Amino acid sequence: MTLTATAVVDRYPTRIDGDPDLIDRTDPSVWDFTGAGPIDRATVAAHHAKGFSIHHDLLSEAEVAACRDELARLATDPGLADDSRTLRTESGEVSAIYDVHTLSELVAELVCDPRVLDRARQVLGSDVCVHQSRIEYLPGFHGKGAYWHSPFETWHAEDGMPAPRAVSVSIPLSGQEMTGELMAMPGSHRTFVPTSRGSGGVPGKEHLTRLADAYGIERFTDAEGSLLMFDANLMQGSADNITPFPRTNIHVVFSSVENRLCEPFAGGEPRPAFIANRDGTPLHR
Template sequence: MTIADVRIEDHYRTRTAEPLGLTDRPEPTVHPGVDGPIDPATLASHEARGYSVYDNLLSAGEVEAFRAELDRLTRDEALRADERTIVERASAEVRSIFEVHRVSGLIAELVRDPRVLDRARQVLGSEVYVHQSRVNYMPGFQGKGFYWHSDFETWHAEDGMPTPRAVSMSIALTENYPFNGGLMVMPGSHRTFVPCVGETPADNYRASLTEQEIGVPSRAHITALAAECGIDQFTGPAGSALLFDSNIMHGSGNNITPFPRSNIFVVFNSAENALVDPFAAPAPRPDFIAARTFTPLSR
């Protein structure tokens, strides 16, 4: 199946000329219908908070294997020259490599691993496909963070994702301390859609992957959500994983410590939530950022 050239009612208006108010999300966070490894208490917490944490998802040996794989990818000169590799503006250090499950056999196996795939299927209540995959590098001293944002806002506006029936898994390959740029989330914020102001330029992805300027919520909205929800931070040892809703407000600070941070990041979208035309962009982003083949993953 390929992208559907259809227009549906837009419940999540964004990228407008004038500010809009916050929108309540009608869809559930956890969809029924598929059993999986997440216990009922954790699933209920995920529904309420918009995220769940899994310690020791990977063994120490697996962590070492994936670290070696990330090192290999950064040394691949052909891959570095590819558009899928994003480098820091100031240092030219590798920041991210997209569509990594298609350039690494090891990571291709990981996205189909029951520890990963079955959790996504259970939360989304359906078969799933990989909307996006990447590895993120945040080197010591100069790793740059990302400002507060909702992934779904971007995926809706620029990719044509109809509803927030998608989930991301971030798997830590290094220790996540409170001080080396670990991901911060606002628990419960996934129930509220935050619209953004400003028209999406053509090929906006080229700039936004290094520093997002369009699709950034207002300070007033961030302040209101933080007051209501508070802020949690994902910390833990290498091998732990964070599973979080596509609409949760999140961000990360710069890493000025000597301790680097790297992770594997996979976005699963429900096969029942296939992309349509972008809701607030002149054209879809490239396939390596937002897949437009919706074939469900199999083990």
């Protein structure tokens, strides 16, 4: 599919010269407050205020076990061993597999499950498509975390996502207590943090300190089978896993079909389709 030639105004400039200042977000974080969906109004309001919401016990124990088995199968699939969609740690262990909803019928069904899909559609107020899907394996002792970042900054700069009208859904399949759990700054989704040219999208320490002072930091240790939905622009990070226990989860990014990708806003070639899907086909049950 070719890139659209329609010019799009860049309301969130980033990867620029100098020391760019913070930008107030101009887009909604919730596009439908009517409660016409599986998320009750109180939870929708909390999601709007904090930039994330936790939906407990989404999957049954049997479903969690089936997902674990599927992740184990994919991690040992010889057909994916040298696939560009498979990432590995320095020791050779699988750390992530991208585009997983096209590789696994089970994950494809989960992506279109009303318990997942309808939540994304409700928050984004439209039909949605998959921007990115992956399964993550954080091995015990040496699983690497992720430094503070706003996913939207990367998707905007490198993929050409015009607006933060997208949500990430993470479903842990193992307990996250002390295994490099996700951390976020609640409310930080209301502020876009531009980065300097050559930074690779890493936010400056002064900006991070300002956000942390304003919003604080919250960590997520929710049980396996729950669903964490968080805004595309939420400032987040995760610690290394130094415990003996692995952490695994399914991660899907839903974007509004009205938020179609265009040319990357920071220039350069678009990233591969398995990282930034340009199809834009609406998902249906």
